[in-house]
Amino acid sequence: MEIIRNLVQSLVIIIILAMFLEMLLPAGEMRTYVKMIMGLLVIIAVVQAVGSIARWSFEEMPAVVTGAGDGRGQLPEILETGRKISARQQELGIEQYRQGLARQVTALVNLNQELPVLDVEVNVESESGKPGFGQIKEIILTVGENPEQAGPEPEGEKLVDNVTPVTVQVGSPGTPDKPGAVNPKAVAGIVGVLTNFYNIKPEQVKIIYN
Template sequence: MEIIKNLVQTLIIIVILAVFLDMLLPTGQMKPYVKMVMGLLIIIAVLQAISGLLQQDWLQGVPRVKAQAGGPGPPLEEIVTAGKQLQLENQNKALEKYRQGISAQVLSLAKLSPEAKVVDADVKISDESEKESYGRIAHITLTVDLSAGQAENSGETGDPIQPVQINVGESGSSFKNTQEVDIPPELIGEIKKVKEYIAGFYNLSPDQVSINYINP
């Protein structure tokens, strides 16, 4: 650009000089010669600029772009890492939604058999994305409210289910296993049916479905 800038400056000077010479010289046969000389000067200036352009190291202007080629913007790794982080957050959100959806579906299926008195369902999903089992149902826990069953059996109008404090891992937990609780034999049959039905529906082994009892 410097060469072209110099050329334009030279041309401006030549033309202004030519115009003033044209005015100041006496009228006569000199004027065409002035025009020719000035024209030749312009041609020389242009040719000089062209030869300068040809001799110029064309890569001289490139380093700026070359230097910036790796430079502009953050590196790709940084962008990909940030994007993958967002992707992971999305996956976790999707997994949670999926888990909630499946839990609701399991509960609905369990309630198809009202005698079993299943009041809650909790689904555990395999969340290790590297493993092949990612996204599969790992375990289902059904919660059965024994008091609701007893109330109905005894013909009472039945109070609504009271919220239960769940203290997992503590002694004296509200949750109890089948072996520890006295369960009416007809309820055991119903619960077993529900358990098998749900395990079959989701293509799980019966071990993957467990039952918890509340209000024994």
């Protein structure tokens, strides 16, 4: 029973490590070598488990299937637990990866002082079965008015608290004519930086004017 548990834990660790390496490494031949190495690690883990089971006596073998005399099979429960752990670890890994990308995008856009960014959201492909697993699907930037471009507040007038956000798809025709809005050249510049840095299309970058 302990051998099966150790085997499942080893396989879960190897799978999680392979997913992280696949997300971090660029597309190319390096991924092929990583997959080959991970496959060898899986084979070694299975062979070690089989060798340990082979050393058991014949009387101890039924305990693997039927459990410790309670008549209930524990192997399916262990496998199900391993799948749940793997799925949970994958979700946590994707979330941490997405947050890391958001912080990286924030640092890049902050290099341009003309673009006052209020919030950054990054959406990635989270389904491991798809070819683009871990790749960026969309970057959403929420920007406000540039204080240097916005005009002075007239005396006696009260600022409006609730402003309806305006979403603009980069690359689509038309830009909202808003007084004091950010410089379109600054927006185009940061979009160019993001598309070149992450190798994505301009349509994958969305700007929300708040």
